[in-house]
Amino acid sequence: MKKVLIIEDDISIAGLLEIHLKDLNYVIVKAHQGDKGLDLALKENFSLIILDITLPKIDGIEVCKQIRLAKQTPIIMLTAKTEELDKILSLELGADDYITKPFSVREFIARVKAVTRRFDSTFDAKKILIANNELEFQELFIDIDKRKVVLRNEEINLSPKEFDLLVLMASNPGKVYSREKLLELVWGYDFDGYRHTVNSHINRLRGKLEENMIKPKFILTAWGVGYKFNEELKIPSHDEMQNGIK
Structure with a gap:
C-alpha cells in the first residue's frame, strides 16, 4: 500500500x-x-x-x-x-x-x-546504462551508483538535481539540450514557466565545477539553444583506444 x-x-x-x-x-x-x-x-x-x-x-x-x-x-x-x-x-x-x-x-x-x-x-541517473556505471573526463570522475563526483582529486557535493543534470549531459557529451528538454527530463515539467530553474541549477553546477565561470570548461552554452557537456574532455576507454577511436 x-x-x-x-x-x-x-x-x-x-x-x-x-x-x-x-x-x-x-x-x-x-x-x-x-x-x-x-x-x-x-x-x-x-x-x-x-x-x-x-x-x-x-x-x-x-x-x-x-x-x-x-x-x-x-x-x-x-x-x-x-x-x-x-x-x-x-x-x-x-x-x-x-x-x-x-x-x-x-x-x-x-x-x-x-x-x-x-x-x-522522469530521468534517473541510476537508469543510464554505462559500463561500470562510471564516467571519466579530464580532472572529473563520476560514479553513478555511488552518486559521487570527484574533481581534481577532491570529492564535491552536488544536490540531487545538480547530479542528475551533470550525469545526463556527461553521458552524452556534445549533445545539445534545450532548457525545455532538461526541464522535462530532470524535473518532469513540460512547460516554459520554470526555465529559470534550469538556468539557476546550471549556474550553481558550474560554480562547483568550473575554475573560470566566464570561460567554462565542462558545461558549455549552445547560444540560442541550451547547454552541452564538452565532448573534447572525454577520456577514451580501453576498447576505444585499442580500436583507434578518439
Whole structure:
C-alpha cells in the first residue's frame, strides 16, 4: 500500500487532504510540526510528501532541503504565500510542484496524480546504462551508483538535481539540450514557466565545477539553444583506444 506524508500545521487542512487522498487509496501519515515531519520523512518510505512552507519548529523550505539531501521522494509544497521567490526557492531546493492556498480539491488531486505520474517517468541517473556505471573526463570522475563526483582529486557535493543534470549531459557529451528538454527530463515539467530553474541549477553546477565561470570548461552554452557537456574532455576507454577511436 502506498503511503503519503502530510506535513501541515493547520489541522483542518491536513484532515481535508487526508480524506481526499484516502479516496485515491493512499495510507496517510500526518505531522503538524516541521521537525516531526522531517523525522518521519527520513525514517520511513513514502510515495509522496505534502509539505507546507510555514511550519513550527522547522519551516518547510528547510524540511524540503533536508529531505532532498537524503531522498528523491516526490514533494508538493503548500503555502498561503504568493511571492514568486518562495515558489522559485521551493522548486530549486527540489520540490516537484507548488500549490498556493486557497486551492480547490480538484486542483489538488490533479497535481497529486501529475506528480506521481511524472516521478515514474522522469530521468534517473541510476537508469543510464554505462559500463561500470562510471564516467571519466579530464580532472572529473563520476560514479553513478555511488552518486559521487570527484574533481581534481577532491570529492564535491552536488544536490540531487545538480547530479542528475551533470550525469545526463556527461553521458552524452556534445549533445545539445534545450532548457525545455532538461526541464522535462530532470524535473518532469513540460512547460516554459520554470526555465529559470534550469538556468539557476546550471549556474550553481558550474560554480562547483568550473575554475573560470566566464570561460567554462565542462558545461558549455549552445547560444540560442541550451547547454552541452564538452565532448573534447572525454577520456577514451580501453576498447576505444585499442580500436583507434578518439
